Amino acid sequence: MVNVVGLCGSLRQGAASEKALLLALAAAERRGARVEYLDFKRMQLPFCDGSDEYPEYPDVNILRQKVAAADALILATPEYHGSYSGVLKNALDLMGFDELSGKVVGLVSVLGGGQNANALNDLRIVARWVHAWVVPEQVAIGQAWKQFDSVGRLSDPKLQERLDRLAVAVVEAAERLRPVAAITS
Numbered sequence: 001m002v003n004v005v006g007l008c009g010s011l012r013q014g015a016a017s018e019k020a021l022l023l024a025l026a027a028a029e030r031r032g033a034r035v036e037y038l039d040f041k042r043m044q045l046p047f048c049d050g051s052d053e054y055p056e057y058p059d060v061n062i063l064r065q066k067v068a069a070a071d072a073l074i075l076a077t078p079e080y081h082g083s084y085s086g087v088l089k090n091a092l093d094l095m096g097f098d099e100l101s102g103k104v105v106g107l108v109s110v111l112g113g114g115q116n117a118n119a120l121n122d123l124r125i126v127a128r129w130v131h132a133w134v135v136p137e138q139v140a141i142g143q144a145w146k147q148f149d150s151v152g153r154l155s156d157p158k159l160q161e162r163l164d165r166l167a168v169a170v171v172e173a174a175e176r177l178r179p180v181a182a183i184t185s
């Protein structure tokens with residue numbers, strides 16, 4: 001069974017990116033993965049200042065350990081000013097090759113305007129830099145404020161299908177890469 005960890009780039013209560021992430025994680029779980037959402041709203045993470053250790057912030061080690069132990073990540077982010085959020089970048093900056101290299105990654109973005117791939121494309125560059133494997137499937141949810149019902153379901157079944165396909169792609173890629181990761185680690 002592969003382990004999939006979800007990280008969300010919004011700290012907003014009721015964030016659409018969190019709703020999308022939870023739907024993607026649920027789809028990964030249905031496909032047979034063990035899933036965990038690391039909720040940054042419940043963690044105390046400092047700004048990355050380039051240090052190796054953050055002794056006053058034990059949650060940095062929890063983040064690093066959970067991500068290092070994962071086979072795959074699903075990253076969900078709001079689009080902020082044409083890219084992904086600083087919250088997500090800071091969390092990624094608190095980690096490095098030890099945690100991120102070799103991870104399979106699935107990407108989801110939500111945005112207030114029309115659907116585009118700006119944040120997703122920028123995240124692909126970052127993932128490449130840390131030697132992670134981003135699956136080709138990706139989901140951008142435009143006009144996110146009107147896409148979810150009161151219990152966090154997507155009203156457009158096609159968007160839900162895309163999230164399901166993304167989650168399946170992440171789990172299947174992690175299953176295929178796991179033996180390779182075991183040899184190279």
Ligand SMILES: Cc1cc2nc3c(=O)[nH]c(=O)nc-3n(C[C@H](O)[C@H](O)[C@H](O)COP(=O)(O)O)c2cc1C
Binds near residue numbers: 011014079081145
């Ligand atoms: C600082 C900031 C910048 C934003 N920039 C964009 C943007 O470039 N394009 C866009 O479509 N929406 C933009 N938005 C709107 C958000 O993407 C939208 O409200 C989204 O739902 C927020 O994500 P969340 O619901 O997960 O918190 C911006 C919002 C904020 C707060």
